[in-house]
Amino acid sequence: MxxxxxxxxxxxxxxxxxxxxxxxxxxxxxxxxxxxxxxxxxxxxxxxxxxxxxxxxxxxxxxxxxxxxxxxxxxxxxxxxxxxxxxxxxxxxVDPDQPIIEKWTSKNGAVIELIYEKRSWNVYYEQNLEESFGTREAAVSYLQEDGFKRKD
Known part of the structure; x- marks a missing residue:
């Protein structure tokens, strides 16, 4: 301590x-x-x-x-x-009403959005919420494990 x-x-x-x-x-x-x-x-x-x-x-x-x-x-x-x-x-x-949006793509071209909103990092495919995380690191790890890369 x-x-x-x-x-x-x-x-x-x-x-x-x-x-x-x-x-x-x-x-x-x-x-x-x-x-x-x-x-x-x-x-x-x-x-x-x-x-x-x-x-x-x-x-x-x-x-x-x-x-x-x-x-x-x-x-x-x-x-x-x-x-x-x-x-x-x-x-x-950070204003929780101002979301942070990142686009991620898979090898086959599927696009997923990682959005920071209401104090959570949420993964969306099209309009559907797929997963929710307490940290960006956990969300990124999840996306990378599934073969997604950040689209700049």
Whole structure:
């Protein structure tokens, strides 16, 4: 488990986050460029190493997230902490009503769309939803396993 100081040092490598001291020597880190009212990315980072990161309804964290959209980072290592911070900032930076669309093709010319919408990576063939993933990496892996390549 990382110490409070180690977590603080890692969090502060994200220049887009602003530190704010709160009660009981705890810290919050805000993302002031958030597209939403929610700006706190790291909540109640405590000197005992406990703290939370806001991930909202990201499918990737559905097994860890509480009802407020927070994940406890007490036992996170450096790579997991960096990853969740990047995901949280991206979550607050992307308008879910503005989908990201990628076209993928198979060797025989079939075209599939990979669309990021409503916090999920969805695979569509024609108008039909084929699969839904919590991360782009999982969706890309699925497409590549089926022989699809990104169409630029």
């Amino acid at each position: 990382l110490s409070f100081e180690q977590k603080q040092k890692i969090i502060e490598t994200f220049p887009e986050l602003t530190k704010k001291e709160i009660s009981l020597n705890r810290l919050n880190y805000h993302y002031d460029e958030s597209l939403y009212e929610k700006t706190i990315v790291v909540e109640k980072l405590h000197p005992n190493g406990n703290g939370f990161v806001y991930v909202g309804d990201l499918l990737k964290y559905e097994s860890e997230v509480n009802e407020k959209g927070l994940v406890n980072i007490r036992d996170y290592n450096e790579s997991k902490l960096r990853e969740i911070l990047e995901d949280a900032i991206n979550y607050l930076s």
